[in-house]
Amino acid sequence: MNLQTLLRRSVINKILFITLSGAVVFSIASVIVYFIIFSNEQTYHLVEQLIAYAKAHPFNFSLLLGFLTFQATLIPIVMTYFLIKTEIINPLNEIADRMEKISVGELEEEMIIDREDEIGNLQESFERMRVSLKVIIDKLESEQL
Structure with missing residues (x-):
């Protein structure tokens, strides 16, 4: 199984x-930036100044490092948020909207199954349920006439 197939079949993957x-x-970007910074002789003077500032103002320096750490953690948090929103939340909301339509009797619109992962399996099950309901309702209506 190649990487593309593995990624297509599972949201968590x-x-x-x-x-x-x-x-x-x-x-990799961090290594490149650190190399550029530390390969320059003037950087050592800056590092010495930072250490002197940290010794003189440990609380302020700790706040600065905490803020920088927070900023660095925001990148994966934001990436994960948008990924979960686009890959899980939006498709589930679409399925929930379709369920609402079916609950009021709108059975004609076919659900497009565009995924092969767990969400795609849910879409397939939902579509089979819609078709089954439509067949049952059509059968009941034809028997009453």
């Missing part, structure tokens, strides 16, 4: 892959 890919890209 897709989320894991994208999150790990983001972490790898972020790590």
Whole structure:
């Protein structure tokens, strides 16, 4: 089974892959930035000034480092949020909207199944249920006439 098939068949695999890919890209970018910073002789003077500031103002420096850490954690949090929203929440809301339509008797509109993962399985089950309901209702209506 290749990577594309694995990602297409599971939402959690897709989320894991994208999150790990983001972490790898972020790590590589960090290494490059650190190399550029520390390969410059003037940077050592800046680091010495930062250490002196940290010694003189430990609370302020701790706040600064905490803020920078928070900023770094926002990247994967935001990525994960948008990924979960687009891959899970939006499709489930679409299915819930379709269920609402069916609950008021609108059985004509076919659900398009565009995924092969768990959400796609739910879409397929939902579509089979819609078709079964339509057949049962049509049969009942024809028997009453």
